[in-house]
Amino acid sequence: MPTSFAWMIGGDQGEGIDATGDVFGRVLSRLGYCIYGYRHFSSRIKGGHTNFTVRIAREKVLAPQANVEVLVALTQETIDRNCHLLAPGAPLLADSQLKPTLPEACRAQLVEIPLTQIAREIGAPVVRNMVAVGASTALFGLPLEAFAAYAREKFARKGETVAGQNVEALQRGRAFIEELGMAGRFSLPEPAPRERYLMTGNDSLALGALAGGCRIMAAYPITPATDIMEGLAGLFPRFGGAVCQMEDELAAITLVIGANYAGARAMTATSGPGFSLMQEGIGLASMAEIPAVVVDTQRVGPSTGMPTKNEQSDLMAAVFGGHGEGQRIVMAPGTAEQAFADGFEAFNLADRYQCPVIILSDLALAQWLQSVEDLPLKQHRIDRGAIVAQEELDRLTGEFERYRVTEDGISPRALPGMPKGQFLATGVEHASSGKVSEAPQNRVSQVEKRSRKLAPLRTRPEAIEARQVDDAEVVVVCFGSIVGAVDEAVERLRQAGVRAGRVQVRQLWPMPDLPLTGALSGAAKVLVAEQNATGELRQLMRIAGLEDSRYRSLLHFDGTLLSPERVVAAVQAMSVKEEV
Amino acid sequence: METVTLQDYKTSEKSWWCPGCGDFGVLAALQKTLVKLGIPPHRVAIVAGIGCSGKMGNYINSYNIHVVHGRTLPSALGVKLANRDLLVIAAGGDGDGFAIGMNHFVHAVRRNIGVKYIVMDNHIYGLTKGQNSPTSDQGQKVKAAPFGNVESPVRPLSLALTAGATYVAQGFSSNQAQLARLIEGAIAHPGFAFVNVLSPCVTYNKINTYDFYKQMLYDLDADKDYLPDSRGRAISAVLEREELVTGLIYHDPGSVAYEDALPGFSQEPLAGRDITLGEAEFEELLASYR
Incomplete structure (x- = not known):
């Protein structure tokens, strides 16, 4: 008996494929299953094949399944491109309206189901996909009520009629399969009755950043990073923060540097092309010893590459990108829990080591749904690193020495607004006072100071x-x-x-x-x-x-x-x- | 309350500008204005760009951040959002602001960020030894364009006006009194205030000299018939005179700064706020992912 099952829905982009996959996965998650929800899509809004797979298991899974048990096809292309994933005899639910045909080699069981027609009869063509979800609940022997309850909750704001139409769609789809005698075709293992969250790495990273005290986020939209900006845009007003959609990534990174310099916790999130643009700013943060958190959700490069596909090829750019030799910390989360932890801790590291911290995420982590048992907020504590005490500034007779050469390389910083703490932060090489200096001995001592800082991280x-x-x-x-x-x-x-x-x-x-x-x-x-x-x-x-x-x-x-x-x-x- | 003196704004560093550089006048006018307004140095953050003018921050004892070329305005927005109680001044040159940083200029204008932007416009690249800048006159011959500049210059004032600027002024670095007044007005203005300063480069620009400006500039402040309250009239006034004007060109008294327009944005400096997230609040956020 397999330990996991996969259900795939495919159609044209813009037909609500993701939303339908989300509904199916989320209710299964509520029923106690672990979910991995992954998609295939292209860089356009309408048209072109897309599909969403919900992998269902008892324990956490974080990888695609090689085959699928059930395929729901809303287009003939879906059948042609994906039916090889079905075992012989496995059900392929296709909208009758397509007059679907199976490729010759395919031994799946074609089940024609009048999705569009049923939706029309209900009076709401948009509920077509819900008919397919209802049909699927029958195949897997899942309780319809859980799906109906979710639909009522999800569509409550749209009024009783809409919610009712969705519930009816679920019921009609289920009845259709039951009448064919196909109900309970697959028997899922008993779920572990545990409450879980279903989220993407972008979701949990945004939560981690918020919990870690980030209150300013500046970014330029780019796949697959944009959800972080959008997630925080919804949350920040409650916490006094701001998301700034900038004119480009050069502006995003330098806004973040300005904000961190002035004592807020600020971040940006981007992907390869934007990350390339940020290199100069990252160099400034290294040189002027200003904290900055940068998320790079990797996709295929170089250049535009394949914006909606997986790759991990920005390591060298993250570690060595840009000119000169600057200090950076590069973190790499692999799960939503780790993205939360890194989203929080990146700010602590940035403040403690006064340098840019890059969170190297990637497309699958960023955008694909996974089950999460807990995001343990209590395990993290905010640490602002070395900030000079006001009393110490008050006692100063001369200038504040922002870049004092210390044993561990970390020099306490003053925040703008603190009396007597004025200093120059600059991307030019500087003396311990912050003032520009090109003296050879000073250059050596400042380079060595900055380099020393990160040694404990090894x-x-x-x-x-x-x-x-x-x-x-x-x-x-x-x-x-x-x-x-x-x-x-x-x-x-x-x-x-x-x-x-x-x-x-x-x-x-x-x-x-x-x-x-x-x-x-x-x-x-x-x-x-x-x-x-x-x-x-x-x-x-x-x-x-x-x-x-x-x-x-x-x-x-x-x-x-x-x-x-x-x-x-x-x-x-x-x-x-x-x-x- | 302690009184603020000019000495408070002085640094130990010797200014590296060429003798006679217009930027001395800009620095002096700025320092004088800050003293006049009694703003203590720790409440001021200056964000400077790259180029001769970018050295501004080296010579004034405020909080200073000297950023990468062209990015003064987004950095300044970051500083302002982190601590809105600070007076945030962005300072740079015409290359920094209207070539490599042009994109940010237009967007800072339309966002109306609470930053005062002082451009030291010398119509030339000084620090790289005399190439044409985006504000250089057509025909100007330099080593990098030995047959003369074929490009039409950027017109910063009308550009700012059409982009929606709420405070636009132009000063001349040798007219200290007027420049100080324009900077003072900029500081009092809620939102983005743009003060372009014609600041001659005595080493590389032999066209736009002190004498040239003394001869050519028209003072709108002295024109009793000119009122800086109409965007349309302001655009005509500066274009008719090829931007060779000084004074307050436009001022929108109804200006609302970006940081005041942001939904839910903190009224107190973010930098001082408690950023701990409560357990209960976090649980509530998590619940939406069920």
Whole structure:
């Protein structure tokens, strides 16, 4: 018996595919299932194929399923492009209006269902997709009442008529399948009766930032980062904050720098093309030692690349982008829980180390729905880092020494508005006073001061997350959203007798070389899995001295999210090769 | 209350501008105005750009942030939003503001951010040793355009007016009294106040000199028939005179600053607010993801 099920709905963009997937996934989540909701879409608003898959499991899953149990098709293209995902005999629900046909090789069971016609009979063509949801509840033997209750709640604001039409659509769809005798075709496992949230990494990152004290967000719209801006735009007015939609990313990053300089917590969120534009600003934050939080939700690059597809190829840009040698901290969440934690802690790190902190997210994490048990607010505390006390400023006889050379490299800052704390923050090299200086000795001492700051982060315990590495012969190293696929692969490999483990790198820079060395010490082989063509993570590890004959790469760069199957195959291929 | 003196605004640093540079006059007028208004240095944040004029912040003892080329206005907005009690002044040159930073200029104008923008407009790139700037006259010959500038100049005043500016003034760096008055008006104005200052470059610009301006400038402040209360008339007045005017050109008394228009935006400085999120409030937010 499978441990997870996948339900896919497909149609043209602009036909409410995402919204329908959201409804189906959300009610299943309320029923106690773990959900992973992922989509295929293109960079346009109307037209073109799109689909949304809801993967349903008892335990948390964070990777796409190789097949689907049920396909709901609103267009013939949906059938043509996706029916290979169905096992022979699996139900393909298609709107009768399409006069649908199956490709010759397809052995699925075509179930024609008059979705459009039923919706018309109800008097509301827009409820067509809800008819399909109703039909699906029958196939999976799900309680209709849970869906009806959700529809009533969701459409309450639109009035009783609309809510009623949606409920009727659910009922009619269900009745249609029941009449065909197909009800209960699949039996889902008993759900674990736990309350969960269903959210994207963008959702949880925005919540983390809010909880972490962020009150200013400046950004320019870009897929797949925009939800962060939109999420905060709805929340900030309650908390006195502001979201500023800027004219470009140059403005967004420099607004953030100005706001942080003046003592607020501010962030920006972008994707590759915008991140490239922000490099100059990030350099300023490094040089002038101003905190700044930048989210880069990676997509396929370079240039416009594939805006709606997966890739993890901004590591080098995040760590080394821009001219000169500036200090940056680069964090890499892989789950919604981690995006929340990083969204909060990035502000603490930025204030503590007075430098830019980049959260390197990616498309699947940013936009795909996942079940979340808890976002533990209590585990985080706001730390504003070193700010000079007013009493100390009052005692000063000379100028405030903003960039005083200290042992740990961190110099307490004054915030504008504090009497006697005036100083110059500048992207020009400066003396400890902040005043411009090009003296060789000063240059050396300031460069060394700034460089020293980040040394403790090399051993930060949260910088890696290792699982099942103690007895592992093969350890898969990864970062970002592919951690779900890697975990699933490790589990399957273990079931097949391969002692596999995984290490997720949570902080890409400074590279946590000592914790990594420890976690990988027992492994006979190390597979570095990443979604890019050049092995950027492996290159960064090499720079940090982590490379030997045990290391291999799994590079995935076709725009899809790495699958557990591919990881399993790569690990197995490694084992075979060595034995031969 | 302590009185503020000119000494409070002086720094130990020697000014690096060429002797005779118009920017000295701008710095002096600004310092004098701040002293006159009794604003203590810690309540002032100056955001300066790159170029000769960007050195402004090095020579004035306020909070200063010297940013990347062209980005003074978005940075200044960030400072203002973080601490709205500060007087935030953005300062830069014509290259910084009307070439590399032109995009931000137009958007800062239409947002009407609570920032005072002083441009030291010398119609030339000084710090890179004499290339044409976006405000350079047509025909001006420089090393990078040895056969003369073929581009038509940006007209900052009419540009600001058409973009919706609520306070537009132009000063001349050698007319201290007027310039100080215009800066004072800018400081009192709620929202974005633009003061363009004709600030001659004595080293690289042999056309737009002190003598040139003394001869050519028309003082609108002295014109009893000119009232700075109509956007349309203001545009005509500056275009008819090829922007060779000084004085208060336009002022919208009904101006509402961006930070006042933002829904729910904090009335007190964000920088001083408690940013802890309550457990109950957080649970409420989370509940919407069920």
